[in-house]
Amino acid sequence: MYADIKAIGERIERESEFLVTLVSEIDKVIVGQSYMVERLLIGLLADGHVLIEGVPGLAKTLAVRTLSRAIDTKFQRIQFTPDLLPADLIGTMVYTAKTGEFTTKKGPIFSNLILADEINRAPAKVQSALLEAMQERQVTIGSRTFPLDDPFLVLATQNPIEQEGTYPLPEAQVDRFMLKLRVGYPSRDEELEIMERMSKGKEPVASPVVSPETILKARDLVREIYVDDKIKQYILDIVFATRGPSEHGPDLGDLIAYGASPRASIYLIAAARAHAFLERRAYVTPEDIKAIAMDVLRHRVIITYEAEAEELTSEDIVQRILDNIEVP
Amino acid sequence: MRVKSGHIISRAFALAVLVLAVAVPLITLDEALADGQGSGDTTLTVESLVHATVAGDTILEIRASISPARATVGDRLLLTLTVARDYDGAVAFPRVAGEIAPFEVLDVIIHATDEHVGGVIERRQYVLAAFETGDLRLSPLAFHYVSPEGDTTTVSTDTLVVIIENTIPPEELEQGPTPKDIKPPLELKRRIWPAIVIAALVAAVLVGLFYLRRWFRSRSKVNCESEIEPEVRREAAHIAALARLAELEHEDLIGQGELPRFYLVLTDLLRRYILDRFSVDAVDMTTMELASAMCGADLAEGDVEWMLDLLTYADLSKFARHMPTSERAHGDLVAVRVFVERTRFRGLSDLGPSDLGSSGVGGEE
Numbered sequence: 001m002y003a004d005i006k007a008i009g010e011r012i013e014r015e016s017e018f019l020v021t022l023v024s025e026i027d028k029v030i031v032g033q034s035y036m037v038e039r040l041l042i043g044l045l046a047d048g049h050v051l052i053e054g055v056p057g058l059a060k061t062l063a064v065r066t067l068s069r070a071i072d073t074k075f076q077r078i079q080f081t082p083d084l085l086p087a088d089l090i091g092t093m094v095y096t097a098k099t100g101e102f103t104t105k106k107g108p109i110f111s112n113l114i115l116a117d118e119i120n121r122a123p124a125k126v127q128s129a130l131l132e133a134m135q136e137r138q139v140t141i142g143s144r145t146f147p148l149d150d151p152f153l154v155l156a157t158q159n160p161i162e163q164e165g166t167y168p169l170p171e172a173q174v175d176r177f178m179l180k181l182r183v184g185y186p187s188r189d190e191e192l193e194i195m196e197r198m199s200k201g202k203e204p205v206a207s208p209v210v211s212p213e214t215i216l217k218a219r220d221l222v223r224e225i226y227v228d229d230k231i232k233q234y235i236l237d238i239v240f241a242t243r244g245p246s247e248h249g250p251d252l253g254d255l256i257a258y259g260a261s262p263r264a265s266i267y268l269i270a271a272a273r274a275h276a277f278l279e280r281r282a283y284v285t286p287e288d289i290k291a292i293a294m295d296v297l298r299h300r301v302i303i304t305y306e307a308e309a310e311e312l313t314s315e316d317i318v319q320r321i322l323d324n325i326e327v328p
Numbered sequence: 329m330r331v332k333s334g335h336i337i338s339r340a341f342a343l344a345v346l347v348l349a350v351a352v353p354l355i356t357l358d359e360a361l362a363d364g365q366g367s368g369d370t371t372l373t374v375e376s377l378v379h380a381t382v383a384g385d386t387i388l389e390i391r392a393s394i395s396p397a398r399a400t401v402g403d404r405l406l407l408t409l410t411v412a413r414d415y416d417g418a419v420a421f422p423r424v425a426g427e428i429a430p431f432e433v434l435d436v437i438i439h440a441t442d443e444h445v446g447g448v449i450e451r452r453q454y455v456l457a458a459f460e461t462g463d464l465r466l467s468p469l470a471f472h473y474v475s476p477e478g479d480t481t482t483v484s485t486d487t488l489v490v491i492i493e494n495t496i497p498p499e500e501l502e503q504g505p506t507p508k509d510i511k512p513p514l515e516l517k518r519r520i521w522p523a524i525v526i527a528a529l530v531a532a533v534l535v536g537l538f539y540l541r542r543w544f545r546s547r548s549k550v551n552c553e554s555e556i557e558p559e560v561r562r563e564a565a566h567i568a569a570l571a572r573l574a575e576l577e578h579e580d581l582i583g584q585g586e587l588p589r590f591y592l593v594l595t596d597l598l599r600r601y602i603l604d605r606f607s608v609d610a611v612d613m614t615t616m617e618l619a620s621a622m623c624g625a626d627l628a629e630g631d632v633e634w635m636l637d638l639l640t641y642a643d644l645s646k647f648a649r650h651m652p653t654s655e656r657a658h659g660d661l662v663a664v665r666v667f668v669e670r671t672r673f674r675g676l677s678d679l680g681p682s683d684l685g686s687s688g689v690g691g692e693e
Binding site (some may be wrong): 002005226228230231282283284285286287290323324325326327328 | 609611612613614615616617643646647648649650651
């Protein structure tokens with residue numbers, strides 16, 4: 001049996017070579033932010049949408065645009081504004097006077113990589129239209145249903161400050177994002193390099209180095225990565241600890257209002273496989289689970305008012321759970 | 329047109345019959361008036377009766393009446409127009425709606441033509457209302473008689489006067505403001521000090537409860553921690569680990585070929601020993617986290633590398649279905665025992681690795 005895993009490992013060694021090229025191409029444009037780039041790749045490999053949260057100016061949009069350029073795939077950036085309509089996103093029926101017929105005009109969502117910039121600035125009906133498309137991977141315009149392209153990945157950004165006039169995503173809709181990233185400021189050295197690069201005048205641009213077919217092939221391989229029963233039990237321990245901490249994990253009292261959904265378990269295992277792939281491993285270890293658990297769970301654990309009164313965040317709660325669940 | 333004298337007599341007789349018929353009390357609209365009558369005198373009726381001879385020998389009688397003659401604003405009034413004539417010719421009723429200001433027409437009832445001996449009676453009734461007060465006048469209403477030859481003659485009624493009174497009695501109107509005037513808001517006496525004192529007391533109680541809760545929580549945490557005596561645990565750590573190692577050896581999992589289970593038990597034993605001996609929460613850490621945490625621990629050079637190598641190899645067995653070799657398993661069993669023996673007093677005294685002798689593990693190999 002180990003031979004099978006070994007064989008997968010050898011295939012991973014061969015077929016993950018594109019990652020080196022891809023990352024180095026992204027590094028030409030993005031300084032630092034390795035955490036964000038790695039998570040974007042996990043989303044790409046695990047076929048899960050990513051929500052990126054960070055204050056303005058942290059290269060969120062630039063990172064997504066660079067990734068899409070490096071992959072040589074169709075890319076659409078949609079700036080979410082309060083006056084955006086669902087039809088602006090998914091498309092609509094247009095009357096052609098010449099023929100006297102209605103024809104379908106597809107919206108920008110018909111692309112491979114979608115950057116939903118400042119997703120919380122658009123009203124709920126637009127968010128719903130996008131999130132429904134993310135879940136169903138198809139769009140209905142008029143009476144016809146159109147499947148979306150493959151790969152189809154939505155990378156959404158939102159700003160945690162300036163909440164006036166925004167439409168915060170409801171928990172049920174945030175749940176559809178596999179990962180929610182919190183992007184922080186670059187280090188001092190990284191910021192120095194950013195300054196030097198940007199002061200040269202010409203902004204660096206990434207070139208297409210990976211085809212969508214390579215990504216789809218890698219996805220198939222990621223799904224073959226071995227996950228032992230002990231790892232699955234570990235995932236269940238973590239997820240159940242968010243639902244009933246006193247019964248399944250550390251006693252967190254009444255700090256959690258709602259725990260993670262079964263979607264969390266599904267995404268945990270998928271993202272852990274992708275993380276193992278990035279580590280060129282053919283099997284998942286607890287390291288992979290712990291590495292991605294925070295990004296998978298932080299938007300799925302809803303804290304209580306008591307937790308807020310204690311100035312605790314969902315990240316604090318998830319960290320406590322991860323620190324107190326026995327690793328296999 | 330020439331009329332014979334005998335014929336004129338018979339016509340005069342017929343008109344007398346008609347006058348009697350009109351004199352009979354008119355059909356009143358009790359239903360219409362019942363809910364509209366105010367405080368006015370409903371028994372009085374103002375009436376106009378006009379007799380005219382038109383188109384030679386045709387006698388026309390027009391009666392207009394309003395009941396009641398005295399009412400209050402908004403009450404319903406009934407205007408009855410009755411025309412008595414002979415069979416010949418036709419009478420056009422006047423236009424009433426919109427023409428009789430300050431009265432407003434609310435409803436119209438047109439009765440069927442009533443035929444009598446010698447002539448016909450036509451009757452229309454209008455339900456009116458007035459929203460002005462005083463002596464209101466209903467202007468003369470013009471009726472147009474058209475003879476069989478086509479000649480037209482106009483006959484008008486007299487002016488009718490109806491008294492419309494205010495709903496408020498005159499004596500109250502003279503007094504000035506009416507009882508329905510809006511009263512100014514009541515002035516409340518401002519006594520804010522009691523409210524401030526109560527609010528301050530409530531705030532003080534809430535703050536007190538908050539700190540009391542925090543104190544209880546911290547106290548319970550302290551109690552939980554004090555239940556474990558570190559010194560006792562540290563002293564017992566190596567004893568427990570050595571006992572489990574002896575048990576593992578006794579089970580002979582290596583000999584039985586159950587090497588994955590052997591590594592499961594061995595790594596668990598090692599993690600728990602590290603937890604007890606070095607107070608590093610190795611049980612809840614991954615291999616890399618443990619290696620990173622142990623870098624700061626009081627260990628001999630190379631111990632961390634050895635531990636990382638052992639745990640990574642065990643991870644292969646645990647998570648990748650790798651079948652370890654017996655030789656490696658024997659070696660790891662011995663190495664763990666040596667590690668436990670060598671670090672049994674680590675953290676409790678200032679004893680260095682050299683004080684405990686060489687072990688063949690880690691950097692001392």
